[in-house]
Amino acid sequence: MSTIDAFSNDPQSTATQLEGAQPADWPVALGWQALVDDFFASAKGQPLLSHLQTRLDAGAVVFPPKPLRALELTPPEDVRVVILGQDPYHGRGQAEGLAFSVASGVRLPPSLQNIFKEMQRDLGTPFPPFPNPGGSLVKWATHGVLLLNTCLTVEEGQAASHSGKGWELLTDAVIKHVAEGDKPVVFMLWGNHAQSKRAFIPQDRGHLVLTSNHPSPLSALRPPVPFIGNGHFGQAREFRERNGF
Numbered sequence: 001m002s003t004i005d006a007f008s009n010d011p012q013s014t015a016t017q018l019e020g021a022q023p024a025d026w027p028v029a030l031g032w033q034a035l036v037d038d039f040f041a042s043a044k045g046q047p048l049l050s051h052l053q054t055r056l057d058a059g060a061v062v063f064p065p066k067p068l069r070a071l072e073l074t075p076p077e078d079v080r081v082v083i084l085g086q087d088p089y090h091g092r093g094q095a096e097g098l099a100f101s102v103a104s105g106v107r108l109p110p111s112l113q114n115i116f117k118e119m120q121r122d123l124g125t126p127f128p129p130f131p132n133p134g135g136s137l138v139k140w141a142t143h144g145v146l147l148l149n150t151c152l153t154v155e156e157g158q159a160a161s162h163s164g165k166g167w168e169l170l171t172d173a174v175i176k177h178v179a180e181g182d183k184p185v186v187f188m189l190w191g192n193h194a195q196s197k198r199a200f201i202p203q204d205r206g207h208l209v210l211t212s213n214h215p216s217p218l219s220a221l222r223p224p225v226p227f228i229g230n231g232h233f234g235q236a237r238e239f240r241e242r243n244g245f
Contacts, residue, residue, distance in 0.1 A: 017092075018062040018153060021052035026068040029075035035177060036068065039170045048166030052153065061156035063088050067167075069097025070148050071174070073141035079178050080144035080245050081186045081236060084194040087151035090159050098147040100215075101137035108135045114215040114227060122233045144245075148174060150193070175200045179207065184243050186236045190214045190227060208239045 019025075023040045039045040056062060066072065085099030089109065096103045100112050108116070112135050119125055141147055150171045155161040175197055178185055184206040189195045191214030201207055212230035213219040220227040 016065045017156075018052070018056065018065055018067070020056065021049045023049070023068075026066050026072075028068050028071040029073075031076040032068075032071040032174070035173055036071065036170070039173065044166055044169050051162075051165050055155065061092070062153050062162075063090065063092075063156065064095035064097040064153070066097045067152040070099070070141060070146060073098070073138065074144065074146045076177060076181070078144045079146045079181075079185055080240065081188065082146045082148060082175070082178060083188045084175075084190070084197060085147070085149040086191075086193050087149055087160055087163060088154045090154045090157055090161070092156060095154070096136065096138075097152075098137050098141055099149045101140075101147060102135040104134050104136045106135060110217045111215040111220075114217065114220045118215070118228055118230065119233050121228070122231050123237070146174075146178065150197070172197070172200060179205065181205070183245075184208065184239070186210065186239055188232055188236070191216070191219065206243075208235065210235060 023036065028036050040049065052062065083099055088095035088097070089102060094102045094106050094109070100109075100115060102109060102112065137145070137147055148171055151160070151163045151165075151167045152171065153162045153167065179187075179201040182205075186208045187198075187201055187210065189198060189209065189211045194214075195211050198209060198211070201209055210230070210232045212225040212232065213222060213227045215227045
C-alpha cells in the first residue's frame with residue numbers, strides 16, 4: 001500500500017500518561033537507535049531526563065506515555081512524508097506520541113478536523129461524519145509518514161510546558177537525518193514553527209517542501225497561504241507517483 005493512499009485511521013489507543021524517565025522503556029526502530037542513544041547519553045540529553053523525572057516525582061502528569069512513538073512506528077528507511085507538529089496535546093487521554101494524532105475515542109481537535117477536511121477537498125476522499133472514523137493516525141505512521149512533534153512531552157493542561165528543555169535537540173537531529181538521506185521525501189511544514197526547520201532541509205536532495213499556514217482554526221483560512229486549499233496532499237501524491245514510492 002502506498003504512503004499517501006494509506007492515510008486512514010486506527011482504533012489503537014494509548015491513552016495513559018508517562019510513568020518514568022527511562023528511555024529503555026521507549027522503544028524505537030533499529031535505524032533510529034544509535035541517534036537516540038547518543039542523545040540521551042550526551043550532556044544535553046541527561047538534563048532532559050533529570051527534568052522529566054523531577055517533574056514526575058513532584059506529581060506532574062506528563063503526556064504521552066511513549067514520547068518516542070513516532071520513531072518506533074516509522075523507521076528512517078521507510079520515511080516518505082514528514083509532518084511536523086510542535087508539542088503533544090495537553091488534555092488527558094489525547095496525546096499518543098504522534099503529531100496531530102489523538103487516541104481512539106477522543107474527540108477530534110479542530111486542527112485535525114481541518115487536516116481531514118483538506119484531504120477530502122484535495123483528494124476527493126470521502127470521510128464519514130466527524131468524529132468518525134477517529135483521530136488516531138497510527139496507520140499513517142506505519143506507512144511511512146513521520147508524525148514528529150518537535151517537543152515530545154507536555155504537562156497536563158500546560159501547553160508548551162516542556163519546550164526548550166532539550167527535546168528539540170533530538171528532533172532537530174531526526175529532521176536532519178531524514179533530510180540528508182539519499183531518497184526524496186515530502187516535508188509538510190504547516191505554520192511558522194514548522195517552517196523554522198526548513199533550514200535543516202538541503203535544497204539539492206530532491207525533496208518536496210510544502211509550506212502553508214497551520215491547520216488551527218486561527219490560521220487555516222487566513223493569508224498568506226491558507227491551510228484549507230493548500231493542495232498539499234494532492235502534491236504529495238503526485239510526487240510519490242513521480243518518484244515511484
